[in-house]
Amino acid sequence: xDTIAVLGTGRVGTAxxxxxxxxxxxxxxxxxxxxxxxxxxxxxxxxxxxxMTAADAAREADIxxxxxxxxxxxxxxPAPLAGKIVIDALNYWAPVDGVIDxxxxxxxxxxxxxxxxxxxxxxxxxxxxxxxxxxxxxxxPSGMPGRRALAVASDDSxxxxxxxxxxxxxxxxxxxSGPLVTGRAFEAGTPIFNGSFTAEELRxxxxxxxxxxAR
Amino acid sequence: xxxxxxxxxxxxxxxxxxxxxxAEAIRNLFDAIVHADTVGLDYFAIGxxxxxxxxxxxxxxxxxxxxxxxxxxxxxxGVSVISTDDPVRVFQQFATADAVSGGGRIEITAGRGSxxxxxxxxxxxxxxxxxxxxxxxDLLLTxxxxxxxxxxxxxxxxxxxxxxxxxxxxxxxxxxxxxxGSAPSSVRAGRLGVPVSYGIIGGAPHRFAPLAxxxxxxxxxxxxxxxxxxxxxxxxxxxxxxxxxxLDRFYPGWxxxxxxxxxxxxxxxxxxxxxxxxxxxxxxxxVGDPDDIAERIVHLxxxxxxxxxxxxxxxxxxxxxxxxxxxxxxxxxxxxxxxxLLSKK
Ligand SMILES: NC(=O)c1ccc[n+]([C@@H]2O[C@H](COP(=O)([O-])OP(=O)(O)OC[C@H]3O[C@@H](n4cnc5c(N)ncnc54)[C@H](OP(=O)(O)O)[C@@H]3O)[C@@H](O)[C@H]2O)c1
Numbered sequence: 001x002d003t004i005a006v007l008g009t010g011r012v013g014t015a016x017x018x019x020x021x022x023x024x025x026x027x028x029x030x031x032x033x034x035x036x037x038x039x040x041x042x043x044x045x046x047x048x049x050x051x052m053t054a055a056d057a058a059r060e061a062d063i064x065x066x067x068x069x070x071x072x073x074x075x076x077x078p079a080p081l082a083g084k085i086v087i088d089a090l091n092y093w094a095p096v097d098g099v100i101d102x103x104x105x106x107x108x109x110x111x112x113x114x115x116x117x118x119x120x121x122x123x124x125x126x127x128x129x130x131x132x133x134x135x136x137x138x139x140x141p142s143g144m145p146g147r148r149a150l151a152v153a154s155d156d157s158x159x160x161x162x163x164x165x166x167x168x169x170x171x172x173x174x175x176x177s178g179p180l181v182t183g184r185a186f187e188a189g190t191p192i193f194n195g196s197f198t199a200e201e202l203r204x205x206x207x208x209x210x211x212x213x214a215r
Numbered sequence: 216x217x218x219x220x221x222x223x224x225x226x227x228x229x230x231x232x233x234x235x236x237x238a239e240a241i242r243n244l245f246d247a248i249v250h251a252d253t254v255g256l257d258y259f260a261i262g263x264x265x266x267x268x269x270x271x272x273x274x275x276x277x278x279x280x281x282x283x284x285x286x287x288x289x290x291x292x293g294v295s296v297i298s299t300d301d302p303v304r305v306f307q308q309f310a311t312a313d314a315v316s317g318g319g320r321i322e323i324t325a326g327r328g329s330x331x332x333x334x335x336x337x338x339x340x341x342x343x344x345x346x347x348x349x350x351x352x353d354l355l356l357t358x359x360x361x362x363x364x365x366x367x368x369x370x371x372x373x374x375x376x377x378x379x380x381x382x383x384x385x386x387x388x389x390x391x392x393x394x395x396g397s398a399p400s401s402v403r404a405g406r407l408g409v410p411v412s413y414g415i416i417g418g419a420p421h422r423f424a425p426l427a428x429x430x431x432x433x434x435x436x437x438x439x440x441x442x443x444x445x446x447x448x449x450x451x452x453x454x455x456x457x458x459x460x461x462l463d464r465f466y467p468g469w470x471x472x473x474x475x476x477x478x479x480x481x482x483x484x485x486x487x488x489x490x491x492x493x494x495x496x497x498x499x500x501x502v503g504d505p506d507d508i509a510e511r512i513v514h515l516x517x518x519x520x521x522x523x524x525x526x527x528x529x530x531x532x533x534x535x536x537x538x539x540x541x542x543x544x545x546x547x548x549x550x551x552x553x554x555x556l557l558s559k560k
Contacts, residue, residue: 009398009399010397010398011396011398031399037402038402040402040429040432040433041429044425044428044429044432045398045429069345071341071342071344093480095479095481096330096331096480097331098331098334098335098341099341100341133417133418137418189480189481191483194481194482194483
């Protein structure tokens with residue numbers, strides 16, 4: 001469990017790659033094109049990460065982080081991600097991204113919809129409810145008071161557990177909120193999305209928000 | 216180092232908090248640009264927005280009006296949302312202003328914009344977000360290289376040897392790419408060999424140093440060197456005689472802006488601590504007295520090597536007299552301090 005592939009070299013992707021490198025992981029970064037197109041970018045923005053194509057990056061990784069623009073997720077070939085833990089950090093935020101029909105009307109979280117494309121992957125929703133520069137600034141060692149906690153939703157509790165361990169190495173507490181549907185409790189616009197919480201606070205917030213989903 | 220300001224034409228407010236007229240906002244903005252020229256500021260940019268609280272929908276119109284009413288100041292958009300506009304028209308409008316001004320002080324800053332309100336307004340599809348920008352910036356740069364113009368793409372009818380006039384007095388216009396600072400955008404600007412303008416609206420501004428390096432090294436890799444490879448910084452800020460006055464003056468507008476965005480985006484109420492953190496070094500808001508602002512601009516220059524720093528002062532309905540005083544102080548008090556500090560380096 002020591003290689004992480006980050007698909008997307010934008011604000012979120014480069015931040016995730018840097019914190020993964022700091023945490024001692026081997027990191028692959030990829031964008032939509034050839035490896036050569038992002039070599040300089042990787043050298044300067046994510047020193048230590050290997051620039052690859054998305055397919056190669058994913059194939060050789062244990063965990064794949066999706067950090068592409070939401071409306072482009074279908075351009076990512078699901079085949080090399082089959083059997084992998086895939087972290088969906090994407091958000092649908094109509095006031096900012098505009099209305100995307102596919103994400104309207106079904107009452108589903110983005111991850112439930114994205115999971116329909118990556119049918120053979122072990123989908124985990126997390127890292128979506130923290131700003132990209134907070135990811136770097138809010139990290140604290142395990143056990144420090146006030147450490148920030150992130151929510152993790154997945155139908156696959158073993159995958160959730162592995163991602164929890166990864167987030168702990170990154171510098172965050174993490175709580176498994178339950179199956180992927182519970183990720184609706186921390187979608188864009190929710191109190192969890194808008195706030196910053198310690199583990200204890202997040203546990204409380206999740207128990208009310210997840211209970212509200214059931215109603 | 217050039218100093219200046221930019222604005223989205225923020226609409227002033229009545230004492231009860233309701234918005235005054237959008238026409239008054241544009242008139243105030245025009246007056247502010249003329250004032251900035253009179254006191255000797257180097258640069259003023261107008262950023263395209265299409266909302267009742269930010270009605271500067273037509274930067275080119277204001278640039279043309281100001282071109283006729285000013286003498287020395289460089290005028291630009293900041294940004295023109297080129298994705299949802301016609302590059303032929305945008306070029307013609309700014310080239311017209313260039314002719315009116317006598318030449319040499321009209322620029323275009325093209326960007327994707329920080330909001331998507333122009334898409335439904337002009338009938339564009341957000342699914343084409345990247346493609347629209349990629350093609351339209353290419354067309355704009357093609358037109359700038361010379362006329363007649365031959366160009367083809369998928370987002371707009373092609374041009375087959377058509378004239379695009381008037382031609383700029385000095386042959387071409389400075390065309391910048393304005394970006395919020397992602398790595399791929401910095402690569403794009405470097406690859407195209409155009410100057411880049413970073414909009415820094417939160418977090419420590421020196422975080423942008425690797426992006427500027429990525430931009431410059433990408434440019435060099437593609438054989439672009441010289442004059443056009445340069446960086447400018449657009450940031451929030453306000454200058455007042457004392458730091459405390461600046462903090463007090465800027466704060467109500469900052470709250471208004473965050474409330475508006477919060478309503479739209481479902482954010483919680485703005486938080487004073489966040490304001491104060493951003494308004495002191497190494498935060499992103501250049502709100503302070505002339506010494507403070509000069510020192511922070513020069514500090515950032517050590518990281519980015521930028522050649523121009525310009526501030527958005529009038530957010531959330533700042534009273535006009537505070538805007539005017541801030542423009543004056545930036546030109547007459549901050550500028551000499553910046554020059555002094557830079558010459559010591
Ligand atoms: N802003 C935040 O604080 C925040 C926090 C958490 C989550 N998010 C979510 O994270 C997502 C990414 O946001 P961002 O701000 O990082 O976007 P961004 O800066 O626009 O970057 C997007 C990246 O994805 C790459 N990409 C596009 N298509 C691809 C493909 N088919 N395969 C691999 N890479 C591809 C792009 O590379 P090319 O240049 O090659 O196209 C680019 O590097 C969004 O859904 C956003 O809502 C944002």
